[in-house]
Amino acid sequence: MSKKLKRPEVLAPAGTLEKLKVAISYGADAVYIGGDAYGLRSRAGNFSFDEMREGVAFAKSHGAKVYVAANMVTHEGNEIGAGQWFRTLRDIGISAVIVSDPALIAIAASEAKGLPIHLSTQASATNYETLAFWQKLGLERVVLAREVSMAELAEIRKNTDVEIEAFVHGAMCISYSGRCVLSNYMSKRDANRGGCSQSCRWKYDLYDMPFGAERHSVVGEIPEAFSMSAVDMSMIAHVPELIENGVDSFKIEGRMKSIHYVSTVSNVYKKAVDAYLESRETFEQIKPALVDELWKVAQRELATGFYYGKPSENEQLFGARRKIPQYKFVGEVVSFDENTMTATVRQRNVITTGDEIEFYGPNFRHVTATVENLRNEDGERIDRAPNPMELLTMTVPEKVVVGDMIRKNGSGLINLYEKDGVGKTVRA
Structure with a gap:
């Protein structure tokens, strides 16, 4: 490559302390979490201050950062106590807060000096003049609105030195920058x-x-009932353009998703960044495998959002839907005996003798196996293990590592890369 490219941060969601540790272990350079106030995911496993302290300590030990989302829109009275709350985050060692409401931004800046502030996507920043405005107020990073195109992103980068964070993967809100009142009604x-x-x-x-x-x-006259639901975003095929256009942080959506999702998506985008920074050829070689891997945790069809044009009816979920392959997360490795090639696993879903399974770990490691010599905690040979969180043992053909996840192989995996080189939705 002719120019020195900056390595972007892979920023993963962490709805719980467990997910925080998994995301970082699987390659995330930073995670964003929610606290007990001021966030937009009240149903996520939001963090207490003690959990934040443990999370920050774990992150620092792995060279990673922790950000806290405080991106709610305040009404009168909601801001009471915010100053002390932000000061506590600063003293815990949180690397930055993600805020959209000007009142909360002002409180954080004036009452928790030294705590970096990032502008949330909820603030709908879509041009470099807006970034300059927030930079003058002391913000060092802006999370761009999801409606920004790749061409607009490139223009913004040319005209500002503010850090740019952009969404690269996950669910898309049907409303402009997520500012919706449908749920209210x-x-x-x-x-x-x-x-x-x-x-x-x-x-x-x-x-x-x-x-x-x-x-x-008209029920019965149309393929399915109407919804206003968008397909999910996936920019894995376009990591080169994002890096070339100077995106500082690749944001993955999904604080309420599973550890299967968090580990897989963090793993994939970290590998994609590493591959492209090595060479374009390395990235192109591994791209089909990266796309296949993301489909293993896909809940909906995938598209590129607003990056390459306004979404059409093909980016909405209605009508005849393509079958999404169902890969089931079934467990994680807690120990491995190299002498007997036996893995001890903590089960998460039903495991049956003869199942085709896949172990996967950080740095895009994979081991495929057939479940053999399955035994329960008492060492008894069993054909089926139906009880979640039980410790099981099984023999494996290759070495696996503590912390590796296990998924049960699905069928009919769709290779989006082969069907459409730009990664846009293609309906079967």
């Missing part, structure tokens, strides 16, 4: 104060309402 839960019920993903009846005539339901 449908379930009386304020989406902008942490209570979103994701009403856009519900199924709705549709009615034909001809002028001057009675309405009638």
Whole structure:
């Protein structure tokens, strides 16, 4: 490569302390979490101050950072106590807070001096003049609005030295920069104060309402009930463009997702960054495998959001849907005996003798195996283990490592890379 490229940070979601440790172990350079106030994920496993301290200590021991999302929109009275809360985060060692509300930004800046502030995507920053405005107020990083295109991102980078954080993977809100009030009306839960019920993903009846005539339901006349749900974002095929355009932090959505999701996606984007910084050829060689890996945790179809044009009906979930392969997370390795090639695993889902499974670990390591010599905690040979969190042993064909995850192989994996080189949604 002709120019020295900056290594972007891989920033993973961490809804719990367990997920924080998994994300960092699987390659995340930083994680973002929620506290007990001021965030937008009230149903996530938000962190107490003691959990934050443990998380920060773990992150520092691995050379990683912890950010706290405090991106709610405040109403009168919501800001009470914010100054002390931000000071506590600073003293714990949180690397930055992610904020959208100007009142909270002002409080954090004035009452918790020394605590870095990042602008949340909820603030809808879409141009470099906006970044310059926030930079003058002391913010050092801006999370761009998800509606920013790749061309706009490139222009922003040319005109500012503010750190740029951009979403690269995960769920997309149907509303502009996530500022939606649908949940407020449908379930009386304020989406902008942490209570979103994701009403856009519900199924709705549709009615034909001809002028001057009675309405009638069209249930049965259309492939499926109507929703306002977007497909998920995946920019794995476009990591080179993001790096070349100077994105400082690759943000992965999903604080409420499983450790299977967090470990897989952190692992994939870390490997993608490493591969591209080695060479374009290295990245192109591994790209199909990276795309395949992401499909193993996909819950919805995947597209590139607004980066390469405005999403169309192909980026919405309705009509005939492509089958998403169901890879099931079944356990994790807690010890390994090289002499007997026996792995002790903590089970998370049903494991059966004869199952085709895959062990995966940091740095994109994979070992495939067939479940053999399955035994329970008492050492008894069993054919089926149905009870979650039970300790089991099994023989494996290759060395595995403590902390490796195990998934049960699915069928019919869709290789998005082969079907569409730019990574956009293709309907079967």
